[in-house]
Amino acid sequence: MRNNFLNKRITRRDAISTGAKIGIGVAAGIVAGSVGTYFASSMISPPTPTVAKKGYLWGDSPYVMTDEWYIALNRALVYYAQYVGDTVLTLDPRGSQESQNKDIRYMLAQGVDGIMGCPCTEDGAVAVIEEAVNKGVPVVTYDGSANTKKISISILVDNFKIGQQLAEEYVKIVEKQGRKIEGTVFVMRDVAENPVQMARARGFIEIIKKYGVNVLEFTGYHSVETGKKATTEAILAHGVPDLIMSTDLNKTLGAVEALKSLEKAVPRGKEGHIPVIGIDSSPSIMPLIGDGLVDLVMDQPNLFYGALALKCLRIIKEQGERALPEIGQRIISDPTKKLGPQSDGSYNLFVEDIETPKGVRPFKDQYWAPTVCAELHGHRWIVCRAVAVTPENYKTIPVWSNVVEPWFYG
Numbered sequence: 001m002r003n004n005f006l007n008k009r010i011t012r013r014d015a016i017s018t019g020a021k022i023g024i025g026v027a028a029g030i031v032a033g034s035v036g037t038y039f040a041s042s043m044i045s046p047p048t049p050t051v052a053k054k055g056y057l058w059g060d061s062p063y064v065m066t067d068e069w070y071i072a073l074n075r076a077l078v079y080y081a082q083y084v085g086d087t088v089l090t091l092d093p094r095g096s097q098e099s100q101n102k103d104i105r106y107m108l109a110q111g112v113d114g115i116m117g118c119p120c121t122e123d124g125a126v127a128v129i130e131e132a133v134n135k136g137v138p139v140v141t142y143d144g145s146a147n148t149k150k151i152s153i154s155i156l157v158d159n160f161k162i163g164q165q166l167a168e169e170y171v172k173i174v175e176k177q178g179r180k181i182e183g184t185v186f187v188m189r190d191v192a193e194n195p196v197q198m199a200r201a202r203g204f205i206e207i208i209k210k211y212g213v214n215v216l217e218f219t220g221y222h223s224v225e226t227g228k229k230a231t232t233e234a235i236l237a238h239g240v241p242d243l244i245m246s247t248d249l250n251k252t253l254g255a256v257e258a259l260k261s262l263e264k265a266v267p268r269g270k271e272g273h274i275p276v277i278g279i280d281s282s283p284s285i286m287p288l289i290g291d292g293l294v295d296l297v298m299d300q301p302n303l304f305y306g307a308l309a310l311k312c313l314r315i316i317k318e319q320g321e322r323a324l325p326e327i328g329q330r331i332i333s334d335p336t337k338k339l340g341p342q343s344d345g346s347y348n349l350f351v352e353d354i355e356t357p358k359g360v361r362p363f364k365d366q367y368w369a370p371t372v373c374a375e376l377h378g379h380r381w382i383v384c385r386a387v388a389v390t391p392e393n394y395k396t397i398p399v400w401s402n403v404v405e406p407w408f409y410g
Contacts, residue, residue: 056086058313059107060306061100061117063144065092068283068408069302072400073143075407077306079356080363086310097124104128108137113317116309118144122377138316142305149378152321155308157300158374159196162279162386163203166245166298169388170277171207173296181211183242186234188220188227188251197247200279204245213242220251227254228261235262246278249285249297256293267292268391281389281401289394298386299399301368307351308368308382315339325349325373327380333366347373349382358406364398 060077062070074090081088089107093100097120105128107115115132118141119125125146129139133150145154174181185208190197205215218234220227227250235241235258246252255276259265266272269292278285281299288294315323323340325331325347332342333350342348351363367387374381389397396402 054085056113056314056317057111058086058088058310059104059110059112059115059117060088060090061093061103061107061115062090063093063118063120064095065090066094068404069400072404072407073302073306076303076356076362076403077310080307080351080354081310083352083354084310084314086314088310093120095120097121100125101128104132108132108135112137114138114140114313116140116142116306116313118142119146122147138313138321140309140312140316142309143300143302145376145379145381147377151377151379152316153312153324153373153380153382154376155305155312155382155384157384157386159199160203161383162298162300163200163205163247164207165203165386165388166200166277166279166296167204167207169298169390170243170275170296171211173390181208181213181243184214184216184238185243185245186231186238186241186255187215187217187245187247188230188234188255189217189247190222190251191219200247201245204247208245216241220246220254222248222250224250224253224257227251228257229254231255231258232261235264240264240274242274244274244276246276249278249280249282252276252278252280252294252297253282253284253288256288259293265293268295279386281399283401283404286389286394286401289389289391292391295391297389299389299401300386301384302400303362303398303403304351304366304368304384307363308349311349311351324380325382327373327375329373331369331371331373331382333369335366356407358410360398360403360406362398362403367397 062074064070065074078088091103093103100120104115114137126148129146129148130150132139138152140152142155144156171181187201189201192198209215216238218230220230231254244255246255259274264274275295277296279298281297285294285297312324330346332346332348334348335350335352337348339348350366353361353364355361368384371383371385374383387399389399
């Protein structure tokens with residue numbers, strides 16, 4: 001029997017910004033409680049574990065556990081922990097720094113070997129993180145960080161680079177088709193006070209402007225409806241663009257809805273098609289790629305975030321923090337090579353390709369690398385690459401929006 005909270009499909013931004021998180025938060029917390037609790041609750045058989053040196057107990061504090069994006073991240077983590085013989089205690093702070101601080105202190109009282117998670121705020125999490133490290137408990141963050149040198153390493157994307165990657169991938173598509181990049185480009189983003197979306201927009205614009213296009217920016221705010229409204233008004237005021245770029249999944253969906261309402265939603269390959277590209281995939285966007293209404297999206301490698309954090313915590317516990325990649329070092333991900341420093345000066349870090357229930361292999365493609373270890377708030381930062389979801393791979397690429405169907409609803 002599936003848990004009832006999984007029967008309702010929700011998107012990352014919707015869950016974070018609407019009341020949907022209230023009704024399903026309790027169930028999510030139970031499911032993610034630990035390896036033992038997780039499998040008992042979901043009634044899904046775990047993958048066959050390997051023999052581990054020691055079964056560690058890790059504390060895990062994601063930003064929220066009330067949307068599919070974070071639940072998929074956590075499920076991939078739990079499956080990987082089971083594979084290596086570890087246990088994960090996940091507590092849901094529901095985006096509250098106060099709750100997260102209490103949760104982490106509770107984890108410390110339970111004797112966890114290390115803590116991973118996404119700080120709710122960069123400054124508000126500092127005290128509790130430093131408290132943990134001062135007690136000898138290492139902290140690794142994913143999908144976010146905090147303003148302290150005490151974090152061993154952070155694992156997340158660079159939003160400016162995601163914007164650059166999106167532009168670069170679109171250029172490849174256009175050039176492969178023998179077309180030119182020209183005309184007017186609409187950039188649909190959130191308000192200027194949103195640093196994540198502004199970084200994505202700036203990265204994209206830096207690359208696309210090299211082709212002499214006219215870039216117009218519009219505020220689509222954070223919902224599908226506001227994205228639709230902004231796109232509609234932009235087209236009515238400035239005419240049909242040659243490309244629409246969106247900085248999150250809701251504005252991508254909003255752009256498509258706007259084109260439909262204006263009777264300009266022409267499928268890819270037909271005359272009059274307006275390419276729509278964006279950042280973030282979702283179960284709602286994948287069918288639109290198949291229908292030819294969305295041409296390209298870049299997605300974060302969130303399935304790897306927790307597993308990589310666990311891997312780094314194990315390295316710290318068994319070899320010390322100095323065994324992690326150094327700032328400035330190139331990072332590769334090759335399961336056929338030994339873990340750690342390579343003869344060419346690079347550092348090899350990978351997550352084993354395991355098969356989870358329903359035949360899902362979330363770590364089949366190590367698309368988060370190659371990359372570099374940079375510096376963030378005075379500590380190490382694995383700058384994960386985003387992955388391109390295209391008409392050619394959207395059905396098979398193991399990104400979160402493809403694994404939720406078999407994991408949650410299969």
